[in-house]
Amino acid sequence: MHLAEAVLSGNRLALARLLTQVENGTPEGVAALDFLFPFTGKAHLIGITGAPGTGKSSLVNQLARAFRHLKNGASERRVAVVAVDPSSPFTGGALLGDRVRMRDLAGDAGVFIRSMASRGALGGLARATASVVQVLDAAGYDVIMVETVGVGQSEVDIARLAYTTLVVEAPGLGDDIQASKAGILEIADILVVNKADQAGADNTERSLRAMLEMAYPSKGYRGHHGVRSGEEAAADMSQMPAWVPPVMRTVALDASGIEELAQAILQHGEYLRATGEWQRREYVRLKNELDDLLRAALMARWQSGVRDDDYRSVLEQLCARQISPYQAVARLLEFGIQAGGANDKL
Amino acid sequence: MTYILILITNFHSKYLFYMDVRYNVLQKRFSKTELYMPEKKIRVLIAKPGLDGHDRGAKVVARALRDAGMEVIYTGLRQTPEMIAEAALQEDVDAVGLSILSGAHMALVPRVIELLKANGQENVMVFVGGIIPETDVPPLIEAGVKAVYGPGTPTSRCVEDIQKAVLGEVVA
Ligand code: B12
Numbered sequence: 001m002h003l004a005e006a007v008l009s010g011n012r013l014a015l016a017r018l019l020t021q022v023e024n025g026t027p028e029g030v031a032a033l034d035f036l037f038p039f040t041g042k043a044h045l046i047g048i049t050g051a052p053g054t055g056k057s058s059l060v061n062q063l064a065r066a067f068r069h070l071k072n073g074a075s076e077r078r079v080a081v082v083a084v085d086p087s088s089p090f091t092g093g094a095l096l097g098d099r100v101r102m103r104d105l106a107g108d109a110g111v112f113i114r115s116m117a118s119r120g121a122l123g124g125l126a127r128a129t130a131s132v133v134q135v136l137d138a139a140g141y142d143v144i145m146v147e148t149v150g151v152g153q154s155e156v157d158i159a160r161l162a163y164t165t166l167v168v169e170a171p172g173l174g175d176d177i178q179a180s181k182a183g184i185l186e187i188a189d190i191l192v193v194n195k196a197d198q199a200g201a202d203n204t205e206r207s208l209r210a211m212l213e214m215a216y217p218s219k220g221y222r223g224h225h226g227v228r229s230g231e232e233a234a235a236d237m238s239q240m241p242a243w244v245p246p247v248m249r250t251v252a253l254d255a256s257g258i259e260e261l262a263q264a265i266l267q268h269g270e271y272l273r274a275t276g277e278w279q280r281r282e283y284v285r286l287k288n289e290l291d292d293l294l295r296a297a298l299m300a301r302w303q304s305g306v307r308d309d310d311y312r313s314v315l316e317q318l319c320a321r322q323i324s325p326y327q328a329v330a331r332l333l334e335f336g337i338q339a340g341g342a343n344d345k346l
Numbered sequence: 347m348t349y350i351l352i353l354i355t356n357f358h359s360k361y362l363f364y365m366d367v368r369y370n371v372l373q374k375r376f377s378k379t380e381l382y383m384p385e386k387k388i389r390v391l392i393a394k395p396g397l398d399g400h401d402r403g404a405k406v407v408a409r410a411l412r413d414a415g416m417e418v419i420y421t422g423l424r425q426t427p428e429m430i431a432e433a434a435l436q437e438d439v440d441a442v443g444l445s446i447l448s449g450a451h452m453a454l455v456p457r458v459i460e461l462l463k464a465n466g467q468e469n470v471m472v473f474v475g476g477i478i479p480e481t482d483v484p485p486l487i488e489a490g491v492k493a494v495y496g497p498g499t500p501t502s503r504c505v506e507d508i509q510k511a512v513l514g515e516v517v518a
């Protein structure tokens with residue numbers, strides 16, 4: 001428990017070490033999460049997703065700087081970053097290179113950056129990302145940005161974890177806009193056209209706006225000033241209008257548009273709080289976490305009761321088409337249930 | 347520490363179990379262990395201190411370590427010793443690899459080691475590669491470097507050394 005206590009008192013080495021324990025799911029990590037949980041729930045969790053190369057890490061770098069400068073009343077905001085990169089499914093190794101873009105944050109004691117490998121999880125985050133974020137939250141970081149792996153269209157995990165999700169697009173990465181856009185509106189609270197300095201940014205922005213127009217035809221979407229739609233929504237909260245994701249242009253290399261983007265993120269936070277949506281998202285997030293943990297625990301319980309040989313023999317019968325996949329599952333469940341209760345690990 | 351290893355192995359197998367089933371079925375093999383590498387995830391920071399832009403070696407080594415199953419944090423060029431120590435702390439790495447081809451190693455390396463110690467990370471192992479004259483190797487080892495590697499070193503040797511050093515430390 002002493003690691004967790006040291007984390008609460010602001011010890012950064014203890015924090016780093018605890019994050020490792022939590023990431024590895026060790027008993028000490030789990031116990032620390034139990035201890036720290038009452039201290040969580042204060043941070044604004046921000047997700048940053050989008051295809052590799054769109055500039056997510058560069059944006060995180062700039063946004064972190066912006067949040068450090070934008071005071072919250074009299075107090076400053078402490079910022080944490082969790083950057084997730086993929087693990088190789090073959091070797092389990094990973095090359096975590098997001099820090100390369102975050103060198104401006106070095107030397108600022110109010111910023112903490114942690115790289116994470118996805119370790120086989122497929123939704124754009126690692127299995128332990130939510131827990132890592134909880135520790136950072138308890139450690140007193142006011143803003144926690146989570147950069148996802150950024151592959152595919154299935155990055156819904158981040159929208160479940162974050163209060164505000166940014167979907168980053170950039171021109172010049174193959175303009176198969178339709179394909180990559182499926183599902184974006186379900187997860188985006190703010191759409192970012194990064195690399196606005198590059199040719200094609202207008203096209204990228206136009207197609208995003210066209211998509212929004214289709215999704216929000218009757219919501220009075222005005223189409224030109226991205227921030228305004230959010231502002232208006234926030235200003236008129238008594239009627240609880242839907243939040244229309246603003247489309248914002250940025251250049252992460254020279255920070256243009258970043259201050260506005262940081263403001264829009266904070267506005268979105270205010271909107272969520274004023275409409276009760278913040279609590280609703282929290283509820284959904286914790287429910288998801290509970291269900292995920294339950295699933296993993298059941299899985300572990302089952303697995304501890306199955307011998308490799310039994311598993312393999314069922315698999316062989318399945319491959320020989322002696323039994324169907326459903327029958328195979330039924331058989332394997334029997335094994336697991338029989339021995340499961342005895343050596344229950346979780 | 348050993349029980350942690352067992353747990354990681356255990357948790358890891360949960361996922362690899364399924365990956366395995368998939369590959370083995372595809373490859374008509376039925377062994378659960380073939381693609382399965384139970385191990386603690388070794389975390390290594392690879393950094394290039396100083397002002398030179400020779401990053402090939404650092405990248406080659408970073409990739410080799412990744413391919414050996416390690417989690418490698420790469421920080422890029424032109425890192426000050428302070429930046430390196432800060433990253434090593436936040437990332438809670440087991441080892442730090444410094445790649446230096448500028449000739450400034452005698453100033454940079456001891457400074458990194460000093461900062462690691464000051465931060466309470468005296469158990470983090472430091473490896474150095476690049477253009478390091480023979481005569482500089484003993485004083486670097488004296489300063490706390492585990493090993494020094496010159497041009498032409500097979501990356502498999504770097505990988506093995508780091509693996510052994512880190513796992514030795516954990517098991518002990
Ligand atoms: C390629 C090269 C370049 C390329 C670099 C491209 C790049 N992005 O990396 C370019 C053309 C840009 C270049 C420029 C210069 N270079 Co140059 N360059 C070389 C050269 C020929 C090969 C280096 C290389 O990439 N090797 C391949 C890699 C894989 O090998 P490696 O880095 O040694 O890494 C291996 C090991 O050392 C070890 N290792 C390395 N790092 C690490 C880290 C860890 C943790 C571990 C475990 C192991 C490890 O493992 C690797 C695999 O075996 C060397 C000569 C030589 N034979 O080394 C000169 C050399 C390094 N360059 C030199 C010089 C002087 C320069 C310039 C200053 C020249 C000039 N006057 O403009 C500029 C500086 C540019 C700059 N911005 O810094 C000198 C350095 C002299 C010194 N230190 O005393 C060298 C030694 C040439 C010489 N004999 O004079 N260079």
Ligand SMILES: Nc1nc2c(ncn2[C@@H]2O[C@H](COP(=O)(O)OP(=O)(O)O)[C@@H](O)[C@H]2O)c(=O)[nH]1
Pocket residue numbers: 050051052053054055056057058059101150194195196197198250251252253254
């Ligand atoms: N021209 C331009 N390049 C950018 C911009 N933002 C990022 N980049 C570059 O795009 C590349 C990928 O950036 P990175 O932040 O690593 O993207 P990520 O993979 O989404 O995290 C890097 O070479 C950046 O320097 C931008 O606004 N304009």
Ligand SMILES: [Mg+2]
Pocket residue numbers: 056057058097098147
């Ligand atoms: Mg990135």
